[in-house]
Amino acid sequence: TGPTGSGKTTTLYSTLKQLASPELNICTIEDPIEMVEPAFNQMQVQNNIDLTFAQGVRALLRQDPDIIMIGEIRDLETAEMAVQAALTGHLVLSTLHTNDAPSAITRLMELGIPPYLIRATVLGVMAQRLTRNLCPHCKQPTEADEQAWQTLTRPWKAPAPRQFFHPVGCLECRNTGYMGRSGVYEIMTMSENLTRQITDRCELEALRRDAYKEGMKSLRLSGAQKVAAGQTTVEEILRVTPESQR
Numbered sequence: 001t002g003p004t005g006s007g008k009t010t011t012l013y014s015t016l017k018q019l020a021s022p023e024l025n026i027c028t029i030e031d032p033i034e035m036v037e038p039a040f041n042q043m044q045v046q047n048n049i050d051l052t053f054a055q056g057v058r059a060l061l062r063q064d065p066d067i068i069m070i071g072e073i074r075d076l077e078t079a080e081m082a083v084q085a086a087l088t089g090h091l092v093l094s095t096l097h098t099n100d101a102p103s104a105i106t107r108l109m110e111l112g113i114p115p116y117l118i119r120a121t122v123l124g125v126m127a128q129r130l131t132r133n134l135c136p137h138c139k140q141p142t143e144a145d146e147q148a149w150q151t152l153t154r155p156w157k158a159p160a161p162r163q164f165f166h167p168v169g170c171l172e173c174r175n176t177g178y179m180g181r182s183g184v185y186e187i188m189t190m191s192e193n194l195t196r197q198i199t200d201r202c203e204l205e206a207l208r209r210d211a212y213k214e215g216m217k218s219l220r221l222s223g224a225q226k227v228a229a230g231q232t233t234v235e236e237i238l239r240v241t242p243e244s245q246r
Helices: 008-019 053-061 076-087 103-111 115-121 146-153 192-196 204-213 219-228 234-240
Strands: 026-030 041-044 067-070 091-094 124-134 140-143 163-166 178-189
Touching: 008 026, 008 067, 008 091, 008 124, 026 053, 041 053, 053 067, 053 076, 067 076, 076 091, 076 103, 076 115, 103 115, 103 124, 103 204, 124 219, 124 234, 146 219, 146 234, 178 219, 178 234, 192 204, 219 234
Parallel strands: 026 041, 026 067, 067 091
Antiparallel strands: 124 178, 140 163
């Protein structure tokens, strides 16, 4: 999950490439096909001939796939086909537009998927963002800002690093102070306790709180680890992570 441009599709392709083998039939339905990969059977959405995500999944299920990748779940029909494919023993990977990992559960319910089907099919959710990396050629150490660190790591009690790094700018990074990007991640695996909470009265805050108790690290905490390692800045992590984690 994540907004447009947060690297969701790249992560999906990377995951599928790790899973790919001659024994596995991996099928995808995408709009558009962003990378051509010989190891997958890829299908392009064609709305002019009524080949939607949902119709594409129906067609793919006739080809005995082991793994199905649905580019994006945008509506109830696509969500229902993804759930049906998962119920019949297929591993289904897809993306949703939500701010964080727990929100994916409530988003599926808003689309119209009954809670009992979500409990039966969802294995886990990963939220991600892309953050700019500090240029290794010109970044400079600076004194750690205790207040900024607490803002980033609240409500966890993480010890602040001895120093932060800040961008300077040089010829290598075209005077931006940053070079390249990397991901920050929030991974929620569905435990028995979290699965029991998925009911008609499911509350997002309670789900999020319990996920944290069971070891899920927030996007901000993931970003804080990169700040401590000198890879990026507190300001950059605060910029790319959602308001709900402030």
